Amino acid sequence: xxxVSQSPSNKVTEKGKDVELRCDPxxxxxxxxxxxxxxxxxxxxxxxxxxNSAPDKSGLPSDRFSAERTGGSVSTLTIQRTQQEDSxxxxxxxxxxxxxxxxxxxxxxxxxxx
Amino acid sequence: QKEVEQNSGPLSVPEGAIASLNCTYSDRVxxxxxxxxxxxxxxxxxxxxxxxxxxxxDGRFTAQLNKASQYVSLxxxxxxxxxxxxxxxxxxxxxxxxSYIPTFGRGTSLIVHP
Numbered sequence: 001x002x003x004v005s006q007s008p009s010n011k012v013t014e015k016g017k018d019v020e021l022r023c024d025p026x027x028x029x030x031x032x033x034x035x036x037x038x039x040x041x042x043x044x045x046x047x048x049x050x051x052n053s054a055p056d057k058s059g060l061p062s063d064r065f066s067a068e069r070t071g072g073s074v075s076t077l078t079i080q081r082t083q084q085e086d087s088x089x090x091x092x093x094x095x096x097x098x099x100x101x102x103x104x105x106x107x108x109x110x111x112x113x114x
Numbered sequence: 115q116k117e118v119e120q121n122s123g124p125l126s127v128p129e130g131a132i133a134s135l136n137c138t139y140s141d142r143v144x145x146x147x148x149x150x151x152x153x154x155x156x157x158x159x160x161x162x163x164x165x166x167x168x169x170x171x172d173g174r175f176t177a178q179l180n181k182a183s184q185y186v187s188l189x190x191x192x193x194x195x196x197x198x199x200x201x202x203x204x205x206x207x208x209x210x211x212x213s214y215i216p217t218f219g220r221g222t223s224l225i226v227h228p
Contacts, residue, residue, distance in 0.1 A: 033216075042220040043158070043202070048213060055213040091157055099214045102148060103204075105157040 002026065004106035006092050012112045013082055021077045021109045025094030032075050033103060034067060035091040043091070049075060050097075082113045117141060118205050120219035127226055133190040135222050137203030140184070146206040146214070147179055149188045152221065153199045161201075162188070193226040200224070 005024045025032050034046040045059040049069040069075040093103040119138050127133045150158035164170045164177040176189040200221040209215045
């Protein structure tokens with residue numbers, strides 16, 4: 001079946017602009033995760049959804065970052081007033097449920113803030 | 115102490131050899147353990163999951179878990195140059211609100227040379 005999809009695959013934006021990144025999880029997966037990976041760095045957890053609710057927002061780096069999920073499916077990560085340090089690959093993953101199950105990653109969105 | 119620790123490497127092995135990748139974790143309540151492979155410029159892909167002590171084999175891959183020692187490893191038999199990648203260890207434990215958030219290690223770079 002279809003895997004996790006993300007759009008856009010690449011995004012170049014000017015400093016100060018807002019961006020929206022989209023994630024479409026595997027059908028039937030109730031848990032959805034957002035991560036950020038800077039060049040040569042590990043995965044940084046941002047936020048997690050179980051259904052439409054986000055029990056854990058602890059990883060969001062600042063109040064410029066927000067995310068929502070509607071219909072228990074598609075999620076959008078929004079970064080307001082982008083800064084150069086926001087440049088990274090943003091990865092989305094989904095799993096059947098939160099507890100125990102494997103995560104499957106999308107291809108990522110490469111964000112470059114100029 | 116980091117929650118999930120991996121030697122960054124690079125680990126260099128000759129083609130056909132066994133590659134041994136190690137991961138330690140700090141929190142004894144951790145319940146689920148995963149190995150991912152990440153090629154340069156790509157997103158992580160799941161190799162194996164393991165939930166109970168002992169060995170779990172899948173083709174050329176064997177995951178080993180020792181909860182008493184808080185140690186999980188991945189063995190790759192008959193290593194091939196195509197196995198050259200960064201290997202990420204991920205550990206899930208219960209978090210607030212009934213959620214299970216995976217924590218990723220920084221990854222070990224594996225180089226298999228012909």
